[in-house]
Amino acid sequence: MKCAVIGLGSMGGGAAASALRAGLDVTGVDPSEAARGAFGNRAVARGADLEEGQAAVLVLTVNAAQARAALFGESGAAQRLAPGGVVVCSATMAPAEARLLAAEAAERGLLYLDAPVSGGAVAAREGRMTVMASGSDAAFAAARPLLDAVAGKVWSLGAEPGQGAAMKVVHQLLAGVHIAAAAEAMALALRAGLDPHTVYDVVNGAAGASWMFKNRMAHVLAGDDTPLSAGDIFVKDLGLVETMAREASLPVPLAAQALQLFVAQRAIGQGGRDDAFVLRVWQAIAGFALPGEEGGAAPRTDPQA
Template sequence: MTVALIGAGNMGGALVERLCEAQWAVTVCDIDPLRQWQALAAGASLADTPLAAVAQLGNEGALLLVVVDADQCREVLWGDQGASVGLRPGHTVVLCPTIAPEDTISIAERLALQGIACIDAPMSGGPQRARDGRMSLMVAAPAAVLERHADLLAALSLNVMRISERVGDGARTKLVNNLLAGINLVGAAEVLALAGRMGLDLSTTLDVIERSSGQSWIGSDRMRRAIANDLVPRAHVTLLEKDTRLAVAAARSSGFEGPLGASAAGVFKAASEAGMADLDDAALLSFLRQTAPRP
């Protein structure tokens, strides 16, 4: 029951706490001293490099990558002091970030040349749900690989959804989900900005939406924080900017272009460029209130 985890940020740190609580032996590599301290406090061991992090893995150990994008995945695996040098046949890499399907596939194919298995396993739900085991974990890999790591997947989440045996389908599913999340969040921010312009109380308006046909989980979650002016980052604007951009690109590569996806992606891009990149994506409400033109 040994795991190495690279990237102990908001989501990764929640997974570290959950695994340590379940008595897994976890080695963490993260460049942020605060995240290192939090991992130690949770009961994990620390490693200075990805290569050092995998040194203690057992014969069927797993390396969890909880980084931001495909470039960081490749750097962790094949960069200076990269983990791939220390990985052996029998080990498995679990890819948790939201990345393009083609990147997931290329990483898995490169690992396969070394005899290393790969689980395509993007996550959804936010840090608190990850900590509580209520996040969605979308997994795609050959059935034998998933069975071999069934205990680990169950420890990570109570909501493990097997998408298929085709690596890349987890990434595809996550992009579809996150495009809808982005559309819903832009929509929620837009209508509350409109409510404010009409002179309505935002909290009362959101009460009505939550009990009516306009309700969405991400809308309620983010807009409650926005109304309270609580913009401490749980999910930065840059994340849905990246995810909606990747989703729109994946749609176009499939020969599909809908009416809403590109518009939502454009809002996240504009908010990021307006200086909100590092704020919680609940900041979308204030962005739209500031930028919506007046007659």
């Protein structure tokens, strides 16, 4: 299958590598020269630079606006797709935006799969992302070789685009709240003088454990705020949660509070760093040291972190 992956960041780069490893004829698309170089295979700066006759394109941009430009803009990839080719759009967006993109694809004679993903950079590199997809049977069938290459689990959520997007928004409510809760717990532990490495081990062996606590607090223990997923992403995604909830006349107070914490992370100049370091909001208030900082615990380098 001749296909393209648009967006070669932590998720897109891993997905492109997984598709290549599965034997697909993959071209990466990213405006960043560094991202293209890291892919190490064929890569172009714009969708319009792709070879003609692409059977599928996987879109892993930050938001709907980027996805629209990358697909349907003047330099977009849609013009390089073969007739009846499939767009697999995995950007996180509002359901209404997914429906608009699907309609635009249909006008161009293309299939569209509304297919947000989860799992993080490691799952992307290993070809085991979770895909929350909705679309026609024809879109699922056309996308199957690409989905098999990048996903460990594909959920079929119905025939109508927008259902995949809605599921991802629900998922991001939980993800954002869990990260904020994990950071708050670690902040309390540090303020109480507990050893953060011991806290990490105790929590992960007890009922208070969560996937986000284990994954994100490992970044804190390592003293590594490299943005595998930046705090600013949750300013956007929890904003989508609030919008969807407002349209449904449903209060989401926990999501709203978590959103304000990620806004605070941005306000102190840390929004571009890893989302686990929303912990620095509490640090700014209480003044404790994090692992790897002067006065803090030594960074953790063993595999369980």
